[in-house]
Amino acid sequence: MPELPEVEVTRMSFAARIAGARVFSARVGKPLRWALDCVPADLQGRQVLQVRRRGKYLLLELDAGLLLLHLGMSGSLSFASELPPPGVHDHFDLATDRGTLRLHDPRRFGAVVFVADESAPTAQKLLGRLGMEPLGEEFDPERFIEGLRRRSAPVKQVLLAGDLVVGVGNIYASEALFAAGIRPTVPASRISRPRAMRLWTAVRDVLARAVATGGSTLRDFSSAEGKTGYFQLEAMVYGRAGEPCRTCGSAVRSLRQGQRSSFFCPVCQKP
Known part of the structure; x- marks a missing residue:
């Protein structure tokens, strides 16, 4: 799944x-996770x-309205003067x-939704x-620290939840916890x-x-220019179960938390 760095890239x-572009037309293919919520022809003539x-x-x-785009599990965007059919x-x-x-999404978990503005009910819901x-x-570090203190769940799960800090997905939560020397199973309130x-x-x-570094390309992520990311090549623990820790040489371990795999060094990351 594209995480925050991939979306930012x-x-x-x-x-x-695309800034300043005038919309000629919009085309909707097979239904996505949420409906566009407007007639595609209504976007004609609007300016980005x-x-x-x-x-x-x-x-x-847009000069009138807002398009919310989500890449879902496997989506990607491309932007070019000429694209194939x-x-x-x-x-x-x-x-x-x-x-x-263009939004390309084999699994169709992505979305493109039109709203009047960010105060619209649909925008607020999302x-x-x-x-x-x-x-x-x-x-803010104080809000972050206080937020951890209020949660008894494992810190990895708190990072993934998105209500304290947004966009720290599975790859980057594992890497941040390694950098901080904290095991993913530690209750957040005990840190x-x-x-x-x-x-x-x-x-x-x-x-x-x-x-x-352009984000992480584990399967098929690429930017709107078709470029892949390289962060995965320098990951300290993510995806490296059984391999030596790049810091101490101990074998990196993995465990299941919820539906996700967590990776950690048993020596560098303290419980």
């Missing part, structure tokens, strides 16, 4: 190129002002005078409960203030590094 790869991100959602601001897994095209934005943006100024502060720093650093 996608945004950066086409945001400047900018592209923002909130968590794993991309927000295409849409295939069976190409479920949304936004044709503009600067190129066509965005209203999201936590702090880890790469923004609003990621001391110094360790919580290290985790706050690690979340920011790991996600920023992932964006800088």
Whole structure:
């Protein structure tokens, strides 16, 4: 699943190129997770002002209205002046005078939803409960530390929940916990203030590094320019069960938490 760095890399790869574009037409293919909530023809003539991100959602601001895009489990966007005819897994095209934005999603868990603005009920349902943006100024360490203190669940699960800090998916939660020296099974409320502060720093650093390296391409992720990511090549623990820890040499271990695999070093990460 594309996580926050992959979504941010996608945004950066086409945001400047589509800003100011005038919409010629919109095409909807097979139904996605949520309906577009407008007639595609209604988008004709509207102008794209900018592209923002909130968590794993991309927000295409129009001169009248807003398009919310989610890549789901396997989706990707492409933006180019010329694209081939849409295939069976190409479920949304936004044709503009600067190129066509296309959502490709084999599993159809993605979404493109039109709303009047962020205060609309549908937008609030999707965005209203999201936590702090880890790469923004609003990621306040005191709020983060206090949020950990209020939760008795394992810290890895708290990071994944998205209501305290948004977008820290499975890969980056494992990597941030390694960087902070915290085992993923530790109850969040038991983490001391110094360790919580290290985790706050690690979340920011790991996600920023992932964006800088183009995100992680584990299966088929690519940016809107067709570029793959390289963060997975420098992962310290994620996907490395049985391999030596890059820091101490101990074998990296894995365990199941919920429906996800967690990876950790039994020596570098303290319970």
